[in-house]
Amino acid sequence: MTSQLFPPGVQQTLDLVGIFVFALSGGLLAVRKNMDIFGICVLAEATALGGGVMRDLVIGATPVVAFTNLGYFVTPLVAGLVVFFLHPEVERINRSVQTLDALGLGLFCVTGTAKAHDYGLGSVAAVALGMLTAAGGGVIRDVLATETPSLLRWDREIYAVPALVGAALVAILISIGRLSTATASAAALTAFGLRMLALKYGWRAPRAWHRNGSRTSEE
Template identity: 50%
Template sequence: MPVSGDAATLALVLDLLGTFVFGLSGGTLAVRRGLDIIGVLVLSTAAALAGGMARDVLLGATPVAALADSRYLLAALVAGLAAFLGHPLVERLGKPVMVFDALGLGLFAVTGCRKALAYGMDPLPSLLLGVVTAAGGGVLRDLLVAEVPRVLRGEIYALAALLGAGVVVLGDGLGLPAAPVTLAGVGAAFLLRLVSVRRGWDAPRSPWS
């Protein structure tokens, strides 16, 4: 079932922000790898849109938002151009790919989960779709430059997305206001991802691996 009013507006704003941020992560990585302008835009677009498109296809929300609303594609392309033209400025932020990726992870985990809940999905599938939304763009971005995706490296990546989505599910179950719960979910995923990278935390591994 579709959402409306303030919740829909907040979801759209966060979805577009996540699209732009993930686009920056893809574009920045492409510039670092020495790709040309087309390569930068392709990587930016892939990183920005893949997760949301996968979410919408799985929900049956077609045509997917990234194709039905040109603002998504525009946000991805603007992010790619920003990375291409302003790379030195972006690099001054310090580890920009990781920072943008962490922020995009939190934004997409929350919006993906919230959209799934709005379409009547149960909490567990909604958590899964939050993770798919958050990780999908990063997976495709890394594969296109022949890197092992972060979600498979043992880093706290999918777990951070799961935390952000979990905050949304919990808040929704308790009937808490959508806006503060959404922002808390984004912050939780973002902070866990950043702290885990800084401290070198990894996801649990089998003792037999």
């Protein structure tokens, strides 16, 4: 199966690291929204597992791995407790959290695309689900917190685009029979690099333009 891109132990370790960091971002938003410990843990779980759960439901991979692997379910709870007790310290290392979040983005868009392909989806659908795996949890987090999803906001650095690029690279590699641990890692690092460059240089997706070529005015 193409979704088995790394040795099982390495794959699970990478998954858990990505899940933990995604969960931290969910927990931090819950703190900013003045939620209690239950809300913190719910947002941590939703952010960390939401994208993978939606992907598995779409492709029919049930019961979803988030509920069959205890480590996947418990890790976000641990991250939620870390945020509950240590959120000022976690906020202070936000740059490091963003870096690890970008690594998780790269990993999940790659493995999500490969898994969707294994379940018989075509390239376009697999790419869409790869992007969903990486970014879907953040959308669920923001909706639960009554926020406009970050990846839909023009004033936030691009997030879905790096995931889309990484997923597209995987689909191309599969189509030409060149997907391997090395090439999958290169695709993940490409998505990671684009996200980090976006954070550094403030890259944002363009907004709507008028016919005369000027941007729409801010409201």
